[in-house]
Amino acid sequence: DAKTTQPTSMDCAEGRAANLPCNHSTISGNEYVYWYRQIHSQGPQYIIHGLKNNETNEMASLIITEDRKSSTLILPHATLRDTAVYYCIVRANTNAGKSTFGDGTTLTVKP
Amino acid sequence: KAGVTQTPRYLIKTRGQQVTLSCSPISGHRSVSWYQQTPGQGLQFLFEYFSETQRNKGNFPGRFSGRQFSNSRSEMNVSTLELGDSALYLCASSPQGWGREQYFGPGTRLTVT
Numbered sequence: 001d002a003k004t005t006q007p008t009s010m011d012c013a014e015g016r017a018a019n020l021p022c023n024h025s026t027i028s029g030n031e032y033v034y035w036y037r038q039i040h041s042q043g044p045q046y047i048i049h050g051l052k053n054n055e056t057n058e059m060a061s062l063i064i065t066e067d068r069k070s071s072t073l074i075l076p077h078a079t080l081r082d083t084a085v086y087y088c089i090v091r092a093n094t095n096a097g098k099s100t101f102g103d104g105t106t107l108t109v110k111p
Numbered sequence: 112k113a114g115v116t117q118t119p120r121y122l123i124k125t126r127g128q129q130v131t132l133s134c135s136p137i138s139g140h141r142s143v144s145w146y147q148q149t150p151g152q153g154l155q156f157l158f159e160y161f162s163e164t165q166r167n168k169g170n171f172p173g174r175f176s177g178r179q180f181s182n183s184r185s186e187m188n189v190s191t192l193e194l195g196d197s198a199l200y201l202c203a204s205s206p207q208g209w210g211r212e213q214y215f216g217p218g219t220r221l222t223v224t
Contacts, residue, residue, distance in 0.1 A: 034212065043115070043201050043215030044154070087154075097144035097159035097205050098167040099213060 004088045009106040012082075018075040020105055022088030025069040031092045033064060034099070035073045037084040037107075044087065044101075047073065078109045113138065115204050115216035123222045129190040132219045136183050136204030142166075143185040144213060145177060148199040160185055189221075197223045 005023040012018040024033065034049040048055055048062045050071075055062045061074040075082055087104040116135045124130050136143050144167075145157040156169040160179035177187040183204075189196055199220050203213040 036215075041199070041218075041220075043203075043217050046212045046214055049212055097142040097161065097203070097213065098156050098169075099144075099146075099203075100156065101146075101154035103153060 004090055004102055006086075006088050006102065006105045008103065009108070011108050011110055012075075012078045014080060014109055014111050015077055018078040018082065018107060018109070020073040020075075020086050020088075020107060021070065022073070023070045024088070024090045027068050027090050028092065031090045033062065033068075033071050034089040034091060035060070035062065036087045036089065036101075037082075038087070038104070039081075039084045047086075078107075080109050080111065083107060083109045115202055115214055117200075117202050117216040117219050119219060120217065121220045121222075123224060124192050125224055126192055126194060128192050129188060130192060130221060131186055131188045132200055132202075132221075134185045134187075134202030134204075134216060136185070136202075137214055139206065140204035140214075141183050141207050142205040142211075142213075143179055143183060144203045144205070145185070145187050146201040146203065147171075148201060148218070149195075149197070154201070157187065192223045194223050197221060 035047040036044040038044040064071045085104040142161045144159040159167040179185045199218045201218045203215045
Protein backbone atom coordinates (compact mmCIF):
# COMPACT_ATOMS: atom_id res chain seq x y z
CA ASP A 1 0.00 0.00 0.00
CA ALA A 2 1.16 3.53 -0.75
CA LYS A 3 2.59 5.62 2.06
CA THR A 4 0.75 8.75 3.21
CA THR A 5 2.03 11.99 4.75
CA GLN A 6 -0.11 14.14 7.02
CA PRO A 7 0.65 17.16 9.20
CA THR A 8 1.16 16.20 12.82
CA SER A 9 -1.40 18.63 14.20
CA MET A 10 -3.90 21.29 13.19
CA ASP A 11 -6.22 23.69 14.96
CA CYS A 12 -9.63 24.85 13.81
CA ALA A 13 -12.15 27.30 15.23
CA GLU A 14 -15.52 25.90 16.16
CA GLY A 15 -18.07 26.43 13.40
CA ARG A 16 -15.45 26.88 10.72
CA ALA A 17 -14.49 24.37 8.06
CA ALA A 18 -11.61 22.05 8.89
CA ASN A 19 -9.46 21.11 5.91
CA LEU A 20 -7.13 18.19 6.54
CA PRO A 21 -4.56 17.48 3.83
CA CYS A 22 -2.96 14.18 2.93
CA ASN A 23 -0.16 13.48 0.51
CA HIS A 24 -0.02 10.11 -1.24
CA SER A 25 2.27 10.76 -4.17
CA THR A 26 3.02 7.05 -4.80
CA ILE A 27 -0.59 5.97 -5.02
CA SER A 28 -1.39 3.26 -7.58
CA GLY A 29 -4.34 3.10 -9.91
CA ASN A 30 -6.23 0.50 -7.90
CA GLU A 31 -5.73 2.16 -4.50
CA TYR A 32 -8.51 3.91 -2.65
CA VAL A 33 -8.12 6.81 -0.23
CA TYR A 34 -9.81 6.23 3.14
CA TRP A 35 -10.26 8.55 6.08
CA TYR A 36 -10.86 7.47 9.66
CA ARG A 37 -10.77 9.31 12.92
CA GLN A 38 -10.11 8.19 16.45
CA ILE A 39 -11.37 9.99 19.49
CA HIS A 40 -9.28 9.32 22.56
CA SER A 41 -9.20 5.64 23.54
CA GLN A 42 -12.10 4.68 21.26
CA GLY A 43 -11.98 2.53 18.14
CA PRO A 44 -11.35 4.37 14.86
CA GLN A 45 -14.45 5.62 13.10
CA TYR A 46 -14.85 5.37 9.33
CA ILE A 47 -15.50 8.75 7.72
CA ILE A 48 -15.34 8.50 3.95
CA HIS A 49 -13.41 6.97 1.05
CA GLY A 50 -12.93 7.50 -2.65
CA LEU A 51 -11.02 6.35 -5.71
CA LYS A 52 -10.74 9.37 -8.00
CA ASN A 53 -13.95 11.35 -7.82
CA ASN A 54 -14.79 13.76 -5.05
CA GLU A 55 -17.11 12.26 -2.46
CA THR A 56 -19.51 13.70 0.11
CA ASN A 57 -21.52 12.13 2.88
CA GLU A 58 -23.25 13.33 6.02
CA MET A 59 -19.97 13.63 7.89
CA ALA A 60 -17.50 15.12 5.44
CA SER A 61 -16.32 15.76 1.91
CA LEU A 62 -13.30 14.21 0.26
CA ILE A 63 -11.50 16.11 -2.47
CA ILE A 64 -8.96 14.10 -4.49
CA THR A 65 -6.68 15.93 -6.91
CA GLU A 66 -6.82 15.01 -10.56
CA ASP A 67 -3.43 13.28 -10.44
CA ARG A 68 -4.58 11.50 -7.24
CA LYS A 69 -1.33 12.36 -5.46
CA SER A 70 -3.06 14.23 -2.65
CA SER A 71 -6.44 14.64 -1.05
CA THR A 72 -8.23 16.86 1.46
CA LEU A 73 -10.82 15.88 4.01
CA ILE A 74 -13.26 18.70 4.71
CA LEU A 75 -15.39 18.91 7.84
CA PRO A 76 -17.73 21.74 6.83
CA HIS A 77 -18.70 23.04 10.28
CA ALA A 78 -16.31 21.70 12.90
CA THR A 79 -17.57 21.19 16.44
CA LEU A 80 -15.70 20.46 19.65
CA ARG A 81 -16.67 16.79 19.24
CA ASP A 82 -14.64 16.65 16.03
CA THR A 83 -11.44 16.92 18.07
CA ALA A 84 -9.67 13.65 17.25
CA VAL A 85 -6.77 12.03 15.42
CA TYR A 86 -7.55 11.80 11.71
CA TYR A 87 -5.95 9.06 9.65
CA CYS A 88 -5.57 9.09 5.89
CA ILE A 89 -5.01 5.59 4.49
CA VAL A 90 -4.34 4.40 1.00
CA ARG A 91 -5.34 0.83 0.40
CA ALA A 92 -5.56 -1.39 -2.64
CA ASN A 93 -8.88 -3.09 -3.11
CA THR A 94 -7.04 -6.39 -3.29
CA ASN A 95 -5.79 -5.97 0.28
CA ALA A 96 -9.30 -6.29 1.61
CA GLY A 97 -9.26 -6.03 5.39
CA LYS A 98 -5.69 -4.84 5.85
CA SER A 99 -5.17 -1.13 6.54
CA THR A 100 -1.83 0.49 7.24
CA PHE A 101 -2.23 3.39 9.66
CA GLY A 102 0.33 6.16 9.96
CA ASP A 103 0.56 8.71 12.76
CA GLY A 104 -2.39 10.78 11.54
CA THR A 105 -3.23 14.44 12.20
CA THR A 106 -4.39 15.56 15.61
CA LEU A 107 -7.18 18.06 14.96
CA THR A 108 -8.08 20.32 17.85
CA VAL A 109 -11.28 22.31 17.49
CA LYS A 110 -11.24 25.38 19.71
CA PRO A 111 -14.19 27.41 20.98
CA LYS B 112 -27.75 -2.52 13.12
CA ALA B 113 -25.61 -3.23 16.14
CA GLY B 114 -21.97 -2.24 15.81
CA VAL B 115 -18.87 -4.33 16.29
CA THR B 116 -18.67 -5.67 19.82
CA GLN B 117 -15.58 -6.82 21.67
CA THR B 118 -15.26 -8.69 24.93
CA PRO B 119 -13.91 -8.22 27.45
CA ARG B 120 -13.36 -4.46 27.41
CA TYR B 121 -10.58 -4.55 29.99
CA LEU B 122 -8.25 -7.33 31.02
CA ILE B 123 -5.27 -7.65 33.34
CA LYS B 124 -2.96 -10.62 32.92
CA THR B 125 0.40 -11.72 34.27
CA ARG B 126 3.48 -12.22 32.14
CA GLY B 127 3.62 -15.78 30.81
CA GLN B 128 -0.12 -16.31 30.80
CA GLN B 129 -2.27 -16.56 27.70
CA VAL B 130 -5.36 -14.57 26.76
CA THR B 131 -8.29 -14.90 24.37
CA LEU B 132 -10.18 -11.90 23.06
CA SER B 133 -13.50 -12.04 21.26
CA CYS B 134 -15.05 -9.99 18.48
CA SER B 135 -18.55 -10.07 17.03
CA PRO B 136 -18.76 -8.27 13.67
CA ILE B 137 -21.66 -6.30 12.30
CA SER B 138 -24.38 -8.63 11.07
CA GLY B 139 -23.69 -9.66 7.49
CA HIS B 140 -20.01 -8.72 7.56
CA ARG B 141 -17.73 -11.64 6.74
CA SER B 142 -14.33 -9.96 7.03
CA VAL B 143 -12.85 -9.46 10.50
CA SER B 144 -9.48 -7.82 11.07
CA TRP B 145 -7.47 -7.38 14.25
CA TYR B 146 -5.16 -4.50 15.14
CA GLN B 147 -2.87 -3.70 18.04
CA GLN B 148 -2.50 -0.10 19.19
CA THR B 149 0.30 1.05 21.48
CA PRO B 150 1.62 4.56 22.19
CA GLY B 151 4.98 3.71 20.69
CA GLN B 152 3.99 1.76 17.56
CA GLY B 153 0.57 3.19 16.77
CA LEU B 154 -2.07 1.09 15.06
CA GLN B 155 -0.62 -2.09 13.61
CA PHE B 156 -2.38 -4.77 11.58
CA LEU B 157 -2.34 -8.26 13.08
CA PHE B 158 -4.41 -10.43 10.75
CA GLU B 159 -7.64 -10.67 8.82
CA TYR B 160 -10.13 -13.50 8.51
CA PHE B 161 -12.71 -13.98 5.80
CA SER B 162 -15.08 -16.95 5.68
CA GLU B 163 -13.14 -18.75 8.43
CA THR B 164 -9.82 -18.44 6.55
CA GLN B 165 -6.89 -16.18 7.34
CA ARG B 166 -6.58 -13.91 4.33
CA ASN B 167 -3.91 -11.43 5.45
CA LYS B 168 -1.27 -11.45 8.14
CA GLY B 169 0.87 -8.71 9.68
CA ASN B 170 4.36 -8.94 11.10
CA PHE B 171 3.70 -10.34 14.53
CA PRO B 172 5.26 -13.40 16.19
CA GLY B 173 3.51 -16.75 16.22
CA ARG B 174 2.36 -16.13 19.80
CA PHE B 175 -0.43 -14.12 18.20
CA SER B 176 -3.07 -16.27 16.55
CA GLY B 177 -6.69 -16.05 15.61
CA ARG B 178 -9.63 -17.87 14.18
CA GLN B 179 -13.04 -17.18 12.78
CA PHE B 180 -16.19 -19.18 13.26
CA SER B 181 -18.95 -19.97 10.77
CA ASN B 182 -21.07 -17.13 12.16
CA SER B 183 -18.16 -14.72 11.43
CA ARG B 184 -17.36 -14.16 15.09
CA SER B 185 -13.64 -14.12 15.66
CA GLU B 186 -11.22 -14.71 18.49
CA MET B 187 -7.60 -13.82 18.86
CA ASN B 188 -5.22 -15.53 21.24
CA VAL B 189 -1.93 -14.37 22.65
CA SER B 190 0.19 -16.99 24.36
CA THR B 191 3.12 -16.49 26.72
CA LEU B 192 2.26 -12.87 27.37
CA GLU B 193 5.03 -10.30 27.55
CA LEU B 194 4.96 -6.85 29.12
CA GLY B 195 5.13 -5.36 25.62
CA ASP B 196 1.83 -6.97 24.70
CA SER B 197 0.02 -4.39 26.82
CA ALA B 198 -2.09 -2.55 24.29
CA LEU B 199 -5.52 -1.72 22.97
CA TYR B 200 -6.63 -4.57 20.70
CA LEU B 201 -9.09 -3.49 18.07
CA CYS B 202 -11.33 -5.57 15.88
CA ALA B 203 -12.81 -4.29 12.62
CA SER B 204 -15.40 -5.79 10.33
CA SER B 205 -16.05 -5.09 6.70
CA PRO B 206 -18.86 -5.84 4.27
CA GLN B 207 -18.23 -8.36 1.53
CA GLY B 208 -16.45 -7.05 -1.50
CA TRP B 209 -13.20 -5.41 -2.40
CA GLY B 210 -12.40 -1.87 -1.39
CA ARG B 211 -14.97 -1.70 1.35
CA GLU B 212 -14.65 0.37 4.49
CA GLN B 213 -13.93 -1.11 7.93
CA TYR B 214 -15.96 -0.56 11.07
CA PHE B 215 -14.09 -0.78 14.34
CA GLY B 216 -15.17 -2.00 17.74
CA PRO B 217 -14.37 -0.21 21.00
CA GLY B 218 -11.35 -2.40 21.66
CA THR B 219 -10.07 -4.54 24.50
CA ARG B 220 -7.55 -2.86 26.79
CA LEU B 221 -5.02 -5.54 27.83
CA THR B 222 -2.57 -4.84 30.61
CA VAL B 223 0.23 -7.33 31.25
CA THR B 224 1.94 -7.10 34.65
